[in-house]
Amino acid sequence: NAGVMQNPRHLVRRRGQEARLRCSPMKGHSHVYWYRQLPEEGLKFMVYLQKENIIDESGMPKERFSAEFPKEGPSILRIQQVVRGDSAAYFCASSPQRQGNYGYTFGSGTRLTVV
Amino acid sequence: AQKITQTQPGMFVQEKEAVTLDCTYDTSDPSYGLFWYKQPSSGEMIFLIYQGSYDQQNATEGRYSLNFQKARKSANLVISASQLGDSAMYFCAMRGANTGTASKLTFGTGTRLQVTL
Numbered sequence: 001n002a003g004v005m006q007n008p009r010h011l012v013r014r015r016g017q018e019a020r021l022r023c024s025p026m027k028g029h030s031h032v033y034w035y036r037q038l039p040e041e042g043l044k045f046m047v048y049l050q051k052e053n054i055i056d057e058s059g060m061p062k063e064r065f066s067a068e069f070p071k072e073g074p075s076i077l078r079i080q081q082v083v084r085g086d087s088a089a090y091f092c093a094s095s096p097q098r099q100g101n102y103g104y105t106f107g108s109g110t111r112l113t114v115v
Numbered sequence: 116a117q118k119i120t121q122t123q124p125g126m127f128v129q130e131k132e133a134v135t136l137d138c139t140y141d142t143s144d145p146s147y148g149l150f151w152y153k154q155p156s157s158g159e160m161i162f163l164i165y166q167g168s169y170d171q172q173n174a175t176e177g178r179y180s181l182n183f184q185k186a187r188k189s190a191n192l193v194i195s196a197s198q199l200g201d202s203a204m205y206f207c208a209m210r211g212a213n214t215g216t217a218s219k220l221t222f223g224t225g226t227r228l229q230v231t232l
Contacts, residue, residue, distance in 0.1 A: 033219065042206050042222030056218045091160060104220065106160035
């Protein structure tokens with residue numbers, strides 16, 4: 001009974017490269033959420049997706065960041081032309097329904113370091 | 116807008132003692148949910164406890180209990196009989212019920228708890 005799977009756990013990118021972060025939700029969960037945690041801070045909401053739909057992207061930076069959750073396969077958070085300020089932990093969570101009272105299960109995160 | 120405030124950046128507690136981690140919140144949503152998460156040094160986010168705004172009783176989960184005082188807008192986490200393994204960052208979070216707030220958690224800045232011998 002796998003939980004939310006994120007990979008890679010650690011990712012190092014040079015400035016200007018692209019970063020692709022993957023998230024496979026728990027079995028039976030069709031709602032995915034991405035959060036970003038800067039050092040010594042709490043998590044900040046980025047985007048909420050269902051299969052093939054972006055529901056709420058109010059926390060996504062306007063440029064360089066995009067997210068998708070295709071019909072088949074994991075959800076992908078893509079950061080183009082990374083900069084040092086993108087260095088953070090990126091967490092994915094999933095829930096079986098939109099308002100997850102108990103259902104916000106988080107993955108272990110991807111630590112992105114931009115050098 | 117929703118806001119979570121955790122005013123204790125760091126706390127110390129002796130093993131086997133109880134500790135209270137403070138959390139106050141602000142929201143205009145009539146219905147909301149409050150969460151506590153634990154983040155150990157390994158980095159994962161571990162769900163601890165949930166309290167609904169209309170729940171009649173304070174939530175409890177093993178050694179964790181949530182002291183919910185709606186009028187004061189506070190949702191403090193109480194950990195009883197602290198263990199060394201409780202040393203971690205603890206985050207309070209909330210979710211609203213309206214279109215703009217139901218799909219996301221708003222987190223506080225966290226409290227780092229250190230359990231000592």
